[in-house]
Amino acid sequence: MGLAGLGILVLLIAIRMPIAYAMIIVGGVGTAVLNGWPIVLSQLKDLAYAQFSTYDLSVVPLFVLMGAIAARTGLSADLFRAAHAWLGWMRGGVAIAAIAACAGFGSVCGSSLATASTMGRVALPELKRYRYSNKLATGTIAAGGVLGILIPPSVVLIIYAIIVEANVVTMFMAALLPGLIAVAFFILTILAFTTLAPGSGPAGQRATRDELLDATLNIFPVLVVFVAVIGGLYFGLFNPTPAAAVGVLMVILIGLVRRKLSLWETREALLETARTTGMIFLILLGAELLKIFMARGGVPQATAEMMANSGLAPMTTLILLLVALILLGCLMDSLSMILLAIPFFWPVLVEINGGDFVAAADSPFGMSTEDLKVWFGILALIVVELGLITPPVGMNVFIISAQAPDVPMRDTFLGVMPFFLAELLRVALLVAVPGIVFALPRLFGG
Amino acid sequence: MTETTIGAGRYRPARLLIEGWALLGGVALLGVVAINAWSILAGWIANAPFPGDFELTEMGTAIAVFAFLPYCQLTGANVSADIFTMRASALKVAAMSTLAALTATAFAGLLIWRMWLGLVDYRTYTEFTGILQIPIWWAFVPALISLVLLLAAALITLAEALAALRTTRST
Amino acid sequence: QEHTLKLHHFLSPKAPAHTQMLEPWAKRVEEATDGRVKIEIFPAMTLGGKPPQLPRQARDGVVDLVWIVNAYAAGAFPRTEVFELPGVHQGDNAAVNKAMLAMYDEFLAEDFQGVVPMFQHVHQGQAMHMAADEVRSPADLEGKKIRIPSRTGAWVLEALGASPVQTAVGEIPVALSKKVIDGALIPWEIIPALKIQEVTDYQIEGPGGKRLGTTSFSVLMNEDRWNSMPEDIQAAFREVSDADWHAEVGEIWKAADDFGIKIATDSGNTHIQLTDEEWAAFEERTAPVVNRWIEEMDGQGIDGQALYDRAVELVGQNMATN
């Protein structure tokens, strides 16, 4: 029954049914077939209200709003200008500056698409001006955009934390170091790219000392917002929702002081927030209905037992799950994927790790289930984010293509491939050395 | 992000209404921001955080999210996977869009019916927020308005999809 | 089976409430009906929604049975709130649980429209978990930010001069460790699940285990579902959920509470039982909460004074006869 439901879900998604509605149909009709229509109809009286008024989820629209406003206060341009002043003189330096600026913007924005589109608007014209190859230029921004969710705050990570009942702040701590490694890997990728094909990323101008100083001082506001919000979270000054609220307030103040936030820009930011938030919460409602159907059909226990009894080595299972997410990422957006896959994958991992209360020493992964939650969350975050840059459906690539209509989408997909390989390398590194994930949470006692 | 102006095209009054309603939802979200910031400041300065922040955040977020749904439907913000249908004919695409719009219409209608009964239910068996004692059913009123607008938005997208279906069939 | 019932609740399947109360109860019902009834338990809201919606789910027949915290749906069960008032719970769960059963027909039944209670109970009571402050008098709580357990819990804290703060249960440890709150009002039983011992120094309660109020819980069945079952099965449910079971549930929660405080003291925390004299100052300050509640009930046309008097009387009687 559950399997038939999943089959119909895939079919509906294949015929371009919005993913949220595909989930709502399968979840609702599936429950009705199992236990009768009256149950579904009764539950619909207040299920949507309950889902939308869940406190833990309230942080999501606030981080979306924060990113939408930040994108309109000139912060992204400042970040790029500073990075450009420091790095522009190198071969590939303008692209490296774009990656650094993406990382900076990712530290105040919770979404990958917003980062890609914002930085695309700022950096693409510059990359073109310095005669960067189309592949490197568009590939860099499409890949750099994923730093929006890899570096905290991250909407996808919040949803993951809610599903597996992990602490959001711990997840945000765990994500930072791997995020910085991603930045380093991306920069190395650009260096390799421009070494192999020197013409693709010519060096830019060297900035004067005054320009350097001026540009650097200009990114001070971003630093303040990041330290206040993420630092405040790490040091426990506040919980996630108030932290996000403070972040929104700060970017509004920056925008007002700089006279960048006109009424029109505010309206645009609110409407962008409306689109992203509405889309996310409709998917969350669909996921809730699907969860109900699966629970009534006894699917989660059945799959967990099946996987646990499959006789595969734990590490093989883990890698298979990650590969499955990468493949799924070819078709779906990261949030739908997390909501669809994690409720199935997580119980499997708990089961093969030896249950909820296993001691680290006795577990096949060498870590408690609480730690496994954090480690797997970061791994899953990376591989679902890969879906944004893999063909045929790669949302970041679509966004950049829309901004650079003269570049064939094929070139963008090709340009992003080296970054994709760098990401695979990073996943391998984090699988081999889980300590990277735990370093910051341990340091802050999270 | 994509250009968000939607005033053009047919059904202009309905479109403007839906956009204005989404903006009101955005204002509700700004209200949530204000409540949380106020609570934090009051907690730090006066050592007296505002005890109702929790439930007002829940209620405000829900009201905002409902208000966003019609705008999402109208601007096609609900993501779908285009992979299997990238090479599909215009006719097939139009047919699939019609099906998606029909689904949205049915969903909006169903939810109006059910949440209306939900409102009645929450008035009969009254439930309040924990601290400020705000009746929960109050939040159902703006939510129902949002759902009516969602129905309007779904009908507009349905009309557009049907129009596209007609044009592709006649060519 | 003739009757397969779904029981929905909000806690994890590892919680003592699930393993030590709900599962054994379900098993006894199955045995008492010779297997004609089977109860499937769905923990952690797996059948959807938020905890406050559980009573509606039972009333609407979305599920057959629910285990609820009455106060989560604020205002839905005004009468059973009487057991949460300071001075009713005297540190003896079993006595309160049996009083709930005894008072049902005359005093409480109107709270339960469309649902039939199987049994009702309280937990061991709200005690003070303090991150760093030793509390011996209401003055020690002055201005402290304390996480509230419920509406009346907030009144109690206000009466004691503290600042009530709303925090999700799961956020309590972080909030305590980072001084977002200075303390929390919850029973000891929560300590192991949230590792509260690691973020607090003091666990404080009144003499003889007296607490600052408690929380009421119910197991409810959909009314139509109940009426659809033959009398002998209904009788089996009643027999399994009799006064002895109410007392046993009290013992189960007391044992979980004792285990919690043991974890805390084993890890080096200070467990303070206030003296009668110290406690008197708390009782004096919290006494007006009862009047505030009675006045509010009067406004709703409920005789709060009668409820309160009867509850105190019955709990006292039960404690004397135990």
Ligand code: NA
């Ligand atoms: Na981010």
Ligand code: NA
């Ligand atoms: Na993809």
